[in-house]
Amino acid sequence: MIEQALKQYFKFDSLRKGQREVIENILNGHSAAAIFPTGSGKSLCYQLSALLLPHLTLVISPLLALMNDQLEFLSAKGIAAASIDSTQSPEQMHHVMQRVRRGELKILMISVERLKNERFREFIAHVPISLLVVDEAHCISEWGHNFRPDYLKLPHYKKSLNIPQVLLLTATATEAVIADMCSKFAIAKTAVTLTGFYRANLHLSVMPCVEGQKIMALEKLIKQAPRAATIVYVTLQKTAERVAKRLTQAGIQAVAYHAGLKSDVRESIQQQFMQDRSTCIVATIAFGMGIDKADIRCVIHYDLPKSIENYSQEIGRAGRDDKPAQCITLANMDHLNVLENFVYGDMPDQSAIAQVVDDIYNSTGDWEVVLNQLSRDYYIRQLPLKTLLVYLELKGVIAALYSYFASYRFKFIESATAIVDKFDGERRVFVDAIFTTATQARTWYSLDFDLLWQHYHAPRQRVVAALDYFHENGWIDLQTKQCTDVYKVLSRQIPREVLTADLYQLFVQKERSEIERIHSMVDFFQSSQCLSFQLARYFSDEKAPQHCGHCSVCKGHVAKLSVPQLPKVHPDQINNWLHPFISACPHKASSEVLTRFLCGISNPLNSQIKANKMAGFGQLERYPFQWVKSQVDALLTP
Known part of the structure; x- marks a missing residue:
């Protein structure tokens, strides 16, 4: 039955390693998890299963580009699949819903946010569903590298929609994350399939490079193979634009790609790259999730990636045709603080958490929340605010009723x-x-x-x-x-001060974990052990060779990254920068609030008082957050 469907729809003669085990688990009525490296065929596990199951397969996918890529593939195979997403007109959406009602579709793809939609839940509750598929399932774990609070509701939705089975798919999950996400769906260890992480055709290299010489080093690398499909990853949108411009001036056909571009422009850039009309994309992490191009020969990290998980995901886009591919990191410590500031910017103040707790405890009846309004009122970014609400649910203080x-x-x-x-x-x-x-x-x-x-x-x-x-x-x-x-407010038994302190400590632990993740990545790049072995072991692959023979360490080049020397800053200058900000703040600003201002970290408070127009905003963005905070603390100490 499996072989017949495989040949009939996908024109494949055999399954890849691990796929049969996953598919048989699903067809035997079990929930399952597939932990496969990027490009190793995770999607086929649900696509083939969906054809052999009696009812609809509902797929949760994190990015529109991913949905579109998979839908295009399924359409080419003659498989009835569709999505409901924010780009569709009401007429298009209703057409898809009617096809679902009539049982014409085998696969429906949605974002996790779609399940918060009252109208969609009312619709899908009346549709028989055989299988819930969670793509990028590591998003469900707080200890994963891309935690998304809305994913924590998926076990609840599975139960309320009477979906009998779930399939979790991910390429980047550590042992702890696998255990966490499987426990949330009660998936047995015997139903978890890990195929190994090591890919022999990826040649990993770390090249220490001072900031001022990176662009020249990049030009040289690309000119060695000018026609090879290449992705250059950067951290910031402005860096993508600047680097693409410099490469173009050097005669290299390069295009910038980032989330700040209009969707039609991004779509056009992707199509040009897929069709080999452009060979070099300079991109933020916004690029790649929907890209399934087999012959990418080179992935270059111009800036340090956000984590080992991000690094593995990004280099995983290279060499999917199993031919050799270069994965090069131009490494230095100059912008390490930029990565850390992404983490520090998400940390809510303890006073802000206290205000949310007060709001809940003072409510009568059900507690109603308009997220963006609550974010503006208490100066908490929306993602950590969603996380705070999840923490409150896990502590039994509130329970989500509906949206x-x-x-x-x-x-x-x-x-x-x-x-x-x-x-x-x-x-x-x-x-x-x-x-x-x-x-x-x-x-x-x-x-x-x-x-x-x-x-x-x-x-x-x-x-x-x-x-x-x-x-x-x-x-x-x-x-x-x-x-x-x-x-629904379930309990007001925990004293407000105790609850606030406990919640704040959860964020402190999460912040510490994220910062440690960044430093683990720096340690990895400076490792004296085989990079391929180290990377595989990080993802619980104990079968990888201890010496790959082709990474930069195996070739005798152990990277040593120097810490940049920054000019001294006088306390009086810091005080002068802070004065207009402190005057504009609607309440007494903590040292963390002042540090975010000096480091140029955007948040609802800085937006409200137009902090980016003040002379001091971002003046210390090149300096480590903790060092800046120590200077602020010293100024605030009587």
């Missing part, structure tokens, strides 16, 4: 009378009530859920389902605004 849109509005395509006339009896009364209680403003009508409940006992969920049904049939045009998350 809804604060406002629904519609306009008639068919007349109200014509729509009401399509129904009889109680349904006719219910539909008429929806329209007669709505408030009209020119052509748009706003829903009043409270009025519908008071006079007609019409539950919100039923009203939303009805509106979606009318919209799908083309009778009304429907719009929603401002997502609100609703939580």
